[in-house]
Amino acid sequence: MAARWYEVVCGLCLAVSVNCQAGNNLDAVIQPRIVIVIDDIGNSLSQGRAALALPGPVTYAVLPYSAHGRLLAIAAHKLGKDVMLHAPMANDQNLKLGPGALTPDLSEIRFKKILNDDLDAVPYAVGLNNHMGSLLTRQRVPMKWVMEVAKSRNLFFLDSRTTRGSVAWSTARKAGVPALSRDIFLDHVQTEAFLSQQFIRAVKIARKHGSAIVIGHPYPLTTAFLEKAIPALDEAGVQLVSAPALIMQKQQAALLAKANKKPNEVARSPSAECDFSQSYGCEE
Numbered sequence: 704m705a706a707r708w709y710e711v712v713c714g715l716c717l718a719v720s721v722n723c724q725a726g727n728n729l730d731a732v733i734q735p736r737i738v739i740v741i742d743d744i745g746n747s748l749s750q751g752r753a754a755l756a757l758p759g760p761v762t763y764a765v766l767p768y769s770a771h772g773r774l775l776a777i778a779a780h781k782l783g784k785d786v787m788l789h790a791p792m793a794n795d796q797n798l799k800l801g802p803g804a805l806t807p808d809l810s811e812i813r814f815k816k817i818l819n820d821d822l823d824a825v826p827y828a829v830g831l832n833n834h835m836g837s838l839l840t841r842q843r844v845p846m847k848w849v850m851e852v853a854k855s856r857n858l859f860f861l862d863s864r865t866t867r868g869s870v871a872w873s874t875a876r877k878a879g880v881p882a883l884s885r886d887i888f889l890d891h892v893q894t895e896a897f898l899s900q901q902f903i904r905a906v907k908i909a910r911k912h913g914s915a916i917v918i919g920h921p922y923p924l925t926t927a928f929l930e931k932a933i934p935a936l937d938e939a940g941v942q943l944v945s946a947p948a949l950i951m952q953k954q955q956a957a958l959l960a961k962a963n964k965k966p967n968e969v970a971r972s973p974s975a976e977c978d979f980s981q982s983y984g985c986e987e
């Protein structure tokens with residue numbers, strides 16, 4: 704563990720020094736930011752509590768109607784952490800979705816009722832992202848319905864990008880819903896070496912583009928890793944921000960860029976670091 708951790712810190716430092724040589728651009732003057740979203744909160748109380756104890760503004764995506772989701776959402780809010788709905792959406796592998804699932808066979812009225820009920824089941828949700836969803840997020844009509852509900856409730860959408868063909872992010876932007884897109888899945892391979900590698904990749908993306916969105920899960924290995932990795936971000940000059948905080952910063956940057964007629968990072972297309980050829984591993 705100790706040796707591996709030393710490699711992570713060195714990796715973060717290397718990511719910083721490489722970027723510092725990149726020259727004087729917009730990203731060099733804005734501190735790079737990382738969003739860490741912990742998905743699948745609610746099934747395990749002990750793992751959920753351990754994830755909530757992570758330092759800093761980590762964001763928590765809660766499964767609707769899960770055994771401990773409501774309790775953990777309230778606990779997260781009490782700790783000053785941001786909560787999202789982790790909306791179950793149809794996938795290509797026929798993996799079980801659990802209650803509150805959004806599927807392509809639903810009528811518009813039924814679809815929107817289920818989504819609104821899901822949101823009501825997760826107290827303090829300020830946004831939502833897809834749980835699985837490799838089938839549904841490729842379809843424009845249901846994604847339009849998702850965004851209409853999100854807009855009516857003043858929520859943002861994070862595209863988990865469980866498929867390369869997802870239209871969720873572009874549909875959100877078209878609908879005027881603030882949107883983010885996952886850059887890195889942290890832990891679909893459960894080894895410390897893989898987590899380290901993914902985290903360093905996230906830091907490099909943040910240094911290059913101004914921000915990076917990381918999605919992980921409340922696995923004991925992930926929680927133990929992040930307990931050490933999050934404090935190291937500070938030393939690496941990278942700021943951990945919540946998903947809604949990044950949305951707000953991007954909106955302000957967009958306004959400033961418009962006023963100054965300069966390009967900004969908001970228009971950056973989603974990157975996808977997950978290996979989609981192994982999409983089962985990303986379908987979480």
Ligand SMILES: [Zn+2]
Nearest residue numbers: 742834835987
């Ligand atoms: Zn999930």
